[in-house]
Amino acid sequence: MKISARNVFDGTVEAVKPGAINSEVDIALPGGMKIVATVTNDSITELGLTAGKAVKALIKASSVLVLADGSGVKLSARNRLEGTISGLIEGPVSTEVAITLPNGYKVYATITHEASVALGLKPGLPATAVFKAPSVILGVSA
Amino acid sequence: MKISARNVFDGTVEAVKPGAINSEVDIALPGGMKIVATVTNDSITELGLTAGKAVKALIKASSVLVLADGSGVKLSARNRLEGTISGLIEGPVSTEVAITLPNGYKVYATITHEASVALGLKPGLPATAVFKAPSVILGVSA
Amino acid sequence: MKISARNVFDGTVEAVKPGAINSEVDIALPGGMKIVATVTNDSITELGLTAGKAVKALIKASSVLVLADGSGVKLSARNRLEGTISGLIEGPVSTEVAITLPNGYKVYATITHEASVALGLKPGLPATAVFKAPSVILGVSA
Numbered sequence: 001m002k003i004s005a006r007n008v009f010d011g012t013v014e015a016v017k018p019g020a021i022n023s024e025v026d027i028a029l030p031g032g033m034k035i036v037a038t039v040t041n042d043s044i045t046e047l048g049l050t051a052g053k054a055v056k057a058l059i060k061a062s063s064v065l066v067l068a069d070g071s072g073v074k075l076s077a078r079n080r081l082e083g084t085i086s087g088l089i090e091g092p093v094s095t096e097v098a099i100t101l102p103n104g105y106k107v108y109a110t111i112t113h114e115a116s117v118a119l120g121l122k123p124g125l126p127a128t129a130v131f132k133a134p135s136v137i138l139g140v141s142a
Numbered sequence: 143m144k145i146s147a148r149n150v151f152d153g154t155v156e157a158v159k160p161g162a163i164n165s166e167v168d169i170a171l172p173g174g175m176k177i178v179a180t181v182t183n184d185s186i187t188e189l190g191l192t193a194g195k196a197v198k199a200l201i202k203a204s205s206v207l208v209l210a211d212g213s214g215v216k217l218s219a220r221n222r223l224e225g226t227i228s229g230l231i232e233g234p235v236s237t238e239v240a241i242t243l244p245n246g247y248k249v250y251a252t253i254t255h256e257a258s259v260a261l262g263l264k265p266g267l268p269a270t271a272v273f274k275a276p277s278v279i280l281g282v283s284a
Numbered sequence: 285m286k287i288s289a290r291n292v293f294d295g296t297v298e299a300v301k302p303g304a305i306n307s308e309v310d311i312a313l314p315g316g317m318k319i320v321a322t323v324t325n326d327s328i329t330e331l332g333l334t335a336g337k338a339v340k341a342l343i344k345a346s347s348v349l350v351l352a353d354g355s356g357v358k359l360s361a362r363n364r365l366e367g368t369i370s371g372l373i374e375g376p377v378s379t380e381v382a383i384t385l386p387n388g389y390k391v392y393a394t395i396t397h398e399a400s401v402a403l404g405l406k407p408g409l410p411a412t413a414v415f416k417a418p419s420v421i422l423g424v425s426a
């Protein structure tokens with residue numbers, strides 16, 4: 001597979017909670033981290049997603065927010081991966097932020113340049129990658 | 143809280159409509175405007191979202207479309223905030239558009255540069271910020 | 285209608301599968317291609333979406349992933365439109381990719397510049413535009 005998603009994480013399905021149209025899938029990553037994905041029930045069947053299954057979680061960089069200071073707030077976004085800023089690529093409108101997680105995974109976020117400046121993002125500072133469950137695409141070996 | 147979302151709006155929960163996995167949350171903004179968010183039921187519980195609760199609605203600029211002329215069409219996107227273009231930052235691929243709402247709030251949208259040119263976007267012109275309910279992240283004071 | 289979505293496709297509703305809050309809408313495009321959209325039940329009612337109805341499917345370029353080689357993997361994303369790369373606009377952070385489909389439609393994807401380089405995207409190469417059902421906004425004539 002060669003795909004443009006900047007974030008492709010290997011994990012294992014922990015649980016599948018079915019709804020009428022969509023299901024919530026809990027995924028364990030190395031190092032005790034977790035990701036929650038919402039996918040259609042058709043995908044659950046087609047990909048054979050059940051507990052224990054090896055799975056790839058794909059998240060577009062544009063779906064990821066960067067939380068520089070989460071004190072005093074609780075967010076509805078199910079996915080929050082805490083790490084350290086390890087890279088910044090600045091453009092006139094957009095900035096790509098790389099956050100390295102304790103397990104060595106890198107999460108990439110594309111945010112506006114103005115947000116990057118307003119938050120004072122710099123390599124070495126702590127930051128949390130935040131994304132919603134419906135932003136996650138799941139993949140399995142064919 | 144310091145977060146990269148360009149759009150962070152203070153509002154009040156008006157109603158919560160539960161589904162099997164997700165709930166729809168109606169939020170009132172100052173000036174009679176409304177936002178609809180879809181979040182997981184787990185978030186409803188965790189954030190204690192009930193009618194009357196103060197809440198922050200976060201929307202990434204990349205989730206927002208700009209409607210320059212909505213005549214002759216009805217869209218499925220639940221959120222449509224009408225205002226006036228108050229700023230444009232142009233890049234080679236992306237353009238950031240700021241739309242000021244009647245209540246003074248600013249909504250930011252990141253769109254393609256080509257779309258910006260094709261629509262003839264200019265400060266002072268009317269425009270509507272359009273985004274889907276699942277694009278909204280909710281936050282409450284911890 | 286004048287809207288910033290780079291992808292606006294004319295199609296016909298084939299089926300509507302209702303859930304508690306959202307419904308899945310199957311849409312036929314010219315040339316035998318299909319799109320699946322997830323929209324709220326309120327939108328189904330408001331837009332009068334039923335089988336046979338003419339509909340526009342709108343997808344932001346930032347919601348589209350580019351799959352350069354899909355061998356060995358199955359993805360949960362419901363929408364996969366196969367075509368040929370017909371244009372690339374490179375920026376420092378983002379790249380806009382145009383993929384021309386067999387029916388003549390063009391799909392635009394905004395991806396990170398680094399992903400574009402890593403995948404070796406070039407005009408003339410085959411590529412698949414991938415996007416999730418909740419990324420699709422539907423429109424009907426008013």
